[in-house]
Amino acid sequence: xxxxxxxxxxxxxxxxxxxxxxxxxxxxxxxxxxxxxxxxxxxxxxxxxxxxxxxxxxxxxxxxxxxxxxxxxxxxxxxxxxxxxxxxxxxxxxxxxxxxxxxxxxxxxxxxxxxxxxxxxxxxxxxxxxxxxxxxxxxxxxxxxxxxxxxxxxxxxxxxxxxxxxxxxxxxxxxxxxxxxxxxxxxxxxxxxxxxxxxxxxxxxxxxxxxxxxxxxxxxxxxxxxxxxxxxxxxxxxxxxxxxxxxxxxxxxxxxxxxxxxxxxxxxxxxxxxxxxxxxxxxxxxxxxxxxxxxxxxxxxxxxxxxxxxxxxxxxxxxxxxxxxxxxxxxxxxxxxxxxxxxxxxxxxxxxxxxxxxxxxxxxxxxxxxxxxxxxxxxxxxxxxxxxxxxxxxxxxxxxxxxxxxxxxxxxxxxxxxxxxxxxxxxxxxxxxxxxxxxxxxxxxxxxxxxxxxxxxxxxxxxxxxxxxxxxxxxxxxxxxxxxxxxxxxxxxxxxxxxxxxxxxxxxxxxxxxxxxxxxxxxxxxxxxxxxxxxxxxxxxxxxxxxxxxxxxxxxxxxxxxxxxxxxxxxxxxxxxxxxxxxxxx
Numbered sequence: 001x002x003x004x005x006x007x008x009x010x011x012x013x014x015x016x017x018x019x020x021x022x023x024x025x026x027x028x029x030x031x032x033x034x035x036x037x038x039x040x041x042x043x044x045x046x047x048x049x050x051x052x053x054x055x056x057x058x059x060x061x062x063x064x065x066x067x068x069x070x071x072x073x074x075x076x077x078x079x080x081x082x083x084x085x086x087x088x089x090x091x092x093x094x095x096x097x098x099x100x101x102x103x104x105x106x107x108x109x110x111x112x113x114x115x116x117x118x119x120x121x122x123x124x125x126x127x128x129x130x131x132x133x134x135x136x137x138x139x140x141x142x143x144x145x146x147x148x149x150x151x152x153x154x155x156x157x158x159x160x161x162x163x164x165x166x167x168x169x170x171x172x173x174x175x176x177x178x179x180x181x182x183x184x185x186x187x188x189x190x191x192x193x194x195x196x197x198x199x200x201x202x203x204x205x206x207x208x209x210x211x212x213x214x215x216x217x218x219x220x221x222x223x224x225x226x227x228x229x230x231x232x233x234x235x236x237x238x239x240x241x242x243x244x245x246x247x248x249x250x251x252x253x254x255x256x257x258x259x260x261x262x263x264x265x266x267x268x269x270x271x272x273x274x275x276x277x278x279x280x281x282x283x284x285x286x287x288x289x290x291x292x293x294x295x296x297x298x299x300x301x302x303x304x305x306x307x308x309x310x311x312x313x314x315x316x317x318x319x320x321x322x323x324x325x326x327x328x329x330x331x332x333x334x335x336x337x338x339x340x341x342x343x344x345x346x347x348x349x350x351x352x353x354x355x356x357x358x359x360x361x362x363x364x365x366x367x368x369x370x371x372x373x374x375x376x377x378x379x380x381x382x383x384x385x386x387x388x389x390x391x392x393x394x395x396x397x398x399x400x401x402x403x404x405x406x407x408x409x410x411x412x413x414x415x416x417x418x419x420x421x422x423x424x425x426x427x428x429x430x431x432x433x434x435x436x437x438x439x440x441x442x443x444x445x446x447x448x449x450x451x452x453x454x455x456x457x458x459x460x461x462x463x464x465x466x467x468x469x470x471x472x473x474x475x476x477x478x479x480x481x482x483x484x485x486x487x488x489x490x491x492x493x494x495x496x497x498x499x500x501x502x503x504x505x506x507x508x509x510x511x512x513x514x515x516x517x518x519x520x521x522x523x524x525x526x527x528x529x530x531x532x533x534x535x536x537x538x539x540x541x542x543x544x545x546x547x548x549x550x551x552x553x554x555x556x557x558x559x560x561x562x563x564x565x566x567x568x569x570x571x572x573x574x575x576x577x578x579x580x581x582x583x584x585x586x
Contacts, residue, residue, distance in 0.1 A: 001046065001047070001119075001455040001456070001458070001459045001460060002043060002044065002045050002046060002047040002048040002049045002063075002459060003030075003043065003044050003048075003049070003133070003134045003135040004041065004042065004043045004048075004049050004062050004098070004133065004134050005021075005025050005030055005041070005042050005043075005131075005132075005133045005134075005135070005140075006039070006040070006041045006100065006108060006130075006131075006132040006133065007021055007022060007025075007039065007040045007041075007129060007130065007131060007132075008038060008039040008040075008102075008105070008106045008107045008108065008129070008130040008132075009038050009039075009128060009129045009130070010038060010105070010107075010128060012128055013127065013128030013129050014126075014127040014128055014129060017126065017127055017129050017143075017144065018040075018129045020143060021129065021131070021140075021143060021144060022040050022042075024139060024143060025040075025042050026042065028044070028137070028139055029044040029045070030042030030043060030044045031043060031044065031048065033051050034051065034060075036105070036106045037105070038105050038106060039102075039105065039106025039107070041060075043062070045333065046333040046334075046457065046458050046459055047229070047230075047333045047334055047458075047459040049062040049063045049064075049097075049098075049119070049134075050062070050063065050064070050065075050228075052065045052097075054076050054089065054092070054093065055075075055076030055077065055078055055085055055088070055089065056076075056077075056078035056079070056085075058101055058102050058103070058104070059076070059085065059089075059099060059100070059101055059102075060099070060100050060102065061089070061093075061097050061098070061099045061100075062097060062098050062099075062100070062119070062134075063095060063096045063097030063098060063114070063118065063119055064095040064096045064097060064118075064224075064225075064228055065093050065095045065097050066093060066094055066095045066224045067092070067093060068091065068092055068093060068094060068468070069094070069216075069217060069220040069221070069468045070468075072091055072092055073092075074088060074091060074092050075088075075092070076088045076089055076092055082101045082109070082110045082182065083182055083191045083193070085101075086099065086101075086110075086112040086182045086191075086193055087193055089112060090112075090114070090115065090180075090193055090194055090467075094114070094466060094467040094468050095114060095116075095118075095224075095466075095467075096114060096116055096118030096119060096461070096466075097114045097118070097119065098111065098112070098113055098114070098119050098121045098134065098177070099111070099112035099113075099114075100112075100132065107130055108123065108130060108132045108185055109184070109185060109186055110182055110183060110184050110185065111123065111132070111177040111182070111183045111185065112177075112181070112182050112183075112193065113177040113178060113179050113180070113181060113183075114179070114180075114467065115179055115180040115194040115467045115470070116179065116449070116462075116465055116466055116467055116470075117166070117178075117179030117180075117446045117449045118449055118461075119134045119449075120134050120135075120136075120176070120177075120307060120308055120449075120451075121133070121134055121176070121177040121183075122134075122136055122174050122175065122176050122177075122308055123174070123175045123177075123183075123185050124146045124173065124174045124175065125146070126144040126145070126146055129144065130185075131144060132185075135306075136174075136306060136307065136308060137306070138306075141582050141585075141586075142585075145582050145583075145585065145586040146173045146174060146586060147173055147583060147586045148171055148172060148173035148174060148579060148582060148583045148586065149171075149172040149173055149583055150170055150171065150172065150576060150579055150580065150583070151170045151171070151172050152170075152413060152540060152542070153413045153414045154168060154169075154170035155170050155413075155537075155542060155572065155576065156408075156410075156412055156413030156414075156542050157413070157420050158170070158309075158310065158568075158572055159404065159405045159407075159408040159537075159542060159543065159568070159569065159572065160403075160404045160405075160408060160410065160413075160420065161400050161403045161404065161420070161422075162312070162403065162405070162568055163400070163403065163422050163425075163440065163443055163444050164420070164422055165309055165310055165312050165447055165450070165568075166179075166309075166422070166443060166444065166445075166446035166447050166450075167422045167423060167424075168423075169308040169309045170309065171308055171309075171579065173583075174308065176308045176309075178190070178423070179194075179446055180192065180193055180194035180195060180424075181193060192423065194467075195423075195424060195426075195427070196424050196439045196442050196443070196470070196474055197424075197426075197427045197428055197431060197439065199470075199471045199474040199475050200431050200435055200439065200474050200475070201475060202475060202476070202477050202480075203472070203475035203476065204475075204476070204480075205360075205477070205480065207480060207483070207491065207494065210476050210480050210491055211491055211494045211495040212495070213472060214472060214473070214476070214491060214492060214495045215495040215496060217468050217469055217472045218244065218245075218248050218463065218464070218469055218495075219248050219251060219252065220468065221248075221463045221466045221468055221469055222245065222248035222249045222251070222252045222254075222336075222463055223248075223252040225249070225252075225254075225334070225336065225461055225463060226249060226252035226253060226254040229254075229333065229334035229336075229459070229461070230333060230334075231257060231331050231332055231333045231334065232249070232254055232255075232256045232257070232332065232333075232334050232335070232336060233256050233257060233258030233259070233260060233326075233327060233330060233332035233334070233335045233336070233458065234246050234249060234256045234258070234259050234260070234335070234336045234337075235260050235261075235323070235335060235336065235337040235338070236259050236260065236261050236275050236278060236279075236286060236338075237261065237271060237275075237338065237511065238261065238271025238272065238273075238274035238275045238278070238504070238511060239271070239274070239338065239341075239504070239507070239510060239511070240338075240341065240345075240489055240492065240493065240500075240504060240505075240507065241338030241339075241340075241341025241342065241345065241464060241489075242337065242338030242341075243278050243338070243496075243500050243504045244338065244341065244464075244492065244496050244499075244500070245336055245337070245338045245341075245463055245464065246259070246278065246282060246284075246338075247282060247496060247499040247500060248463075248496075248499075249336060250282050250283075251499070256284070256332075256336075257330050257331065257332060258287055258326060258327065258330040258332050258335075259275075259279065259284045259285070259286045259287060260286070260287050260289070260323060260326050260327075260335070261275045261286045261287065261288045261289070262288070262289050262290070262291055262319055262322055262323070263288055263289075263290055263291065263511075264290075264291050264511065264512075264513050264516045265290060265291055265292075265293065265516060266515050266516060268511070268512035268513075268515070269291070269511050269512055269513045269515075269516055270511070271511045272286070272288055273503075274503060274504055274507065275288065277501045277503045277504065278500075278501060278504060280501070281499075281500070281501045287326060287330075289322050289326065291318050291319065291322075291513075291516060292318055293318075293516065293519050293520050293523055294317065294318050294520065294523070295520075295523045295524045295526075295527060296317060296520070296521075296524035296527050296528065296567075296570065297527060298527070298531065298574070300317045300321075301314070301317075301570055301571055301573075301574035302574060302578075303320075303451065303452055303453055303456065304450075304451065304452060304571040304574055304575065305571070305574040305575040305577070305578035305579070306451050306578070307450055307451040307575075309450070309575070310450075310568075310571045310572045310574070310575040311450040311451045311452055311571060311575070312447045312450055312568065312571055313447055313448055313449070313450040313451070313452040313454075313455070314450070314451070314452030314453060314454075314571065315564075315567040315568065315570075315571055316567075318520070320452050320453045320454055321453055323335070323453075323454045323457075324452075324453035324454050324456065324457035324458075325457075327454070327457040327458040328457050328458075332457075332458050333458055333459060334458055334459040334461055335454065335458045335459070335460055335461065336461045336462075336463060337448075337460065337461070337462050338464060339445065339448045339462045339464065339465065340441075340442070340445040340448065340462050340464040340465035340470075341464045341489070341492070342441065343437075343438055343440075343441025343442055343444070343445060344438075344441075344442070344464050344465070344469060344470060344473040345464075345473070345481060345488075345489035345491070345492040346434075346438055346478055346481040346482055346488065346489060347488045347489055348434075348437055348441075348488070349377045349378050349379075349488060350378060350434065350437060351378050351380050351384065351385050351388045352388070352392075352432075352433035352434040352436075352437060353374060353378070353434045353478055353479075353482060353485040354371070354374055354385040354386075354388065354389045354485060355388060355389045355392045355432060355433050355434065356432040356433065356434040356435060356477065356478040356479055357370070357374075357389075357478075357479045357484050357485055358389045359432055360477055360479045361479065361484065365484065366386065368484060370483065370484035370485050370486045371385065371485075373485065373486045373487070374484070374485030374486065377485065377486075377487070377488070392433060394430065395429045395430050396429065397429060398421065398425055398428050398429075398436065400421075400425075400440075405543075405565040405568060405569065406547070406551060406562050406565050407532075407543045407544055407547055407548040407551060407562075407565055407566075407569060408542070408543060408544070409541055409542060409543060409544040411541075412540060412541040412542045413542065422443050424439065424442070424443040425439065425440060425443060432477075432478070434478040435474075435477065435478055438473070438474065438478065439474070442465070442470055442474070445462070445465045448460070448462050448465065449462075476491065487508070488508070493505055493506075515558075517563045517564075518557050518558045518559070518563060519558065520563075521557045521563045521566060521567075522554045522557045522558055525552060525554065525557075528552055528566055528570065529549070529552050531570060531573060532548055532552075532566070532569055532570065532573060533545055533548060533549055533552075535573045535576075535577075536573060536576045536577060536580070537569060537572065537573050537576070543569055548569075551565075551566075552566070
């Protein structure tokens with residue numbers, strides 16, 4: 001992923017520090033794209049962020065910036081309140097960007113991070129030098145780290161509910177801009193600009209119109225990415241979501257130099273036959289790599305510690321390393337994926353679907369032939385679905401208490417308050433329960449942007465989580481997306497039926513990797529025992545040492561899961577160790 005570094009100073013700053021940072025940045029690969037008397041802006045690859053000025057001299061935008069797909073031609077005001085101008089930016093454009101509002105001398109006063117959260121943005125001052133950057137690299141921390149501390153209650157919040165790994169950073173001492181927010185660097189003020197709940201009202205009830213809109217929106221996004229990615233690759237899993245992305249990218253005239261597939265070492269995780277069928281339809285030869293059962297190591301998790309929050313995107317070490325290696329070998333600078341499709345298209349087979357159906361269709365939903373199909377899909381009786389729908393109140397608070405890691409010790413941190421809930425999940429009390437799950441999935445999708453080996457090798461692009469697609473999908477009811485609960489991702493299948501081979505279009509199964517991850521964790525037991533039981537999470541009591549030790553058992557890992565809990569704990573442990581060391585050195 002490309003990065004930027006913005007430096008600004010004044011007559012009272014340590015000018016020699018500013019000059020040292022400028023010189024070192026260029027040694028580290030940053031190319032200056034804007035130089036002022038007391039400010040410097042540099043970018044580096046892969047895919048260095050492009051500079052845009054869409055609304056006056058005091059607003060610069062770094063990254064990919066595209067015109068809105070709904071033909072909104074509203075100009076961004078060149079004067080006025082920053083918040084109003086930032087809202088206009090988000091309405092008029094979409095993309096993968098950071099916006100910086102600056103003073104005439106180049107000091108950044110406010111930051112807007114686009115709703116996709118594609119780029120991180122951190123800001124602090126060191127001896128009068130203002131540093132605003134997308135990358136908290138080792139060299140930058142060595143030269144100019146602030147005296148950072150760790151918010152242990154937020155660390156506990158990550159393990160209480162892993163979705164918080166995409167919310168506020170546990171760092172104290174560095175300001176971190178959050179997706180869809182305007183962050184004021186001169187005050188402790190954050191202005192929410194974009195929230196999923198604002199788009200959950202239905203935009204249409206007509207299946208044909210919904211399918212056509214979904215296709216147009218996805219095609220529009222893929223055409224935009226095809227116009228700016230010079231050396232693209234596409235990740236193809238063999239499933240529906242990545243096949244839709246691949247088909248739209250090809251339809252936009254793109255010529256990817258890599259079609260990457262990684263298959264499991266066991267039959268249930270080998271999806272190559274679906275990938276080859278897709279390749280025959282679209283005209284490509286896939287590059288297939290088998291997963292290796294590779295023991296986890298401390299070095300393997302180091303890359304996940306370099307961002308402003310634990311990098312959960314790098315938990316799958318074998319996959320992360322293999323994709324990064326393939327991108328470098330094929331010269332890929334931007335890799336497109338199908339990540340996010342499960343939520344956007346609605347893949348989840350849950351009883352809450354019928355609650356949404358009953359509210360939208362009324363009593364006739366009880367007599368619909370869709371009800372027994374939903375019962376089979378969710379493995380519930382029709383009576384159970386009816387009972388759930390009839391007993392679910394119209395308004396009720398969101399409860400995510402069941403998401404806590406099995407090894408989390410709730411007594412170790414402050415009780416969850418309002419801040420414990422992800423900001424994108426607030427205000428959902430009146431949203432139907434299945435639609436809530438879609439919103440939760442969109443919020444969780446921000447984790448796909450976190451730092452890992454793949455983001456070091458190429459720009460990771462997730463078109464199905466781009467702002468125009470998410471906004472439209474949130475406005476399509478779950479009954480519409482699933483044909484009243486008859487099948488997962490039903491509207492998406494209809495929208496792209498002519499492009500996809502029937503083997504993928506009608507496929508209902510997914511590749512199963514549970515056995516693989518269990519074996520990988522079992523092979524990593526010596527490392528996990530030492531790293532977690534003797535680590536900072538255990539010493540602070542945030543994970544229950546006795547329970548962790550009991551669950552770190554070969555048979556339990558192979559047959560009862562809990563592997564995601566341990567990898568989440570491991571990336572958090574790695575992150576804590578790095579930032580404690582940086583804080584001590586600073």
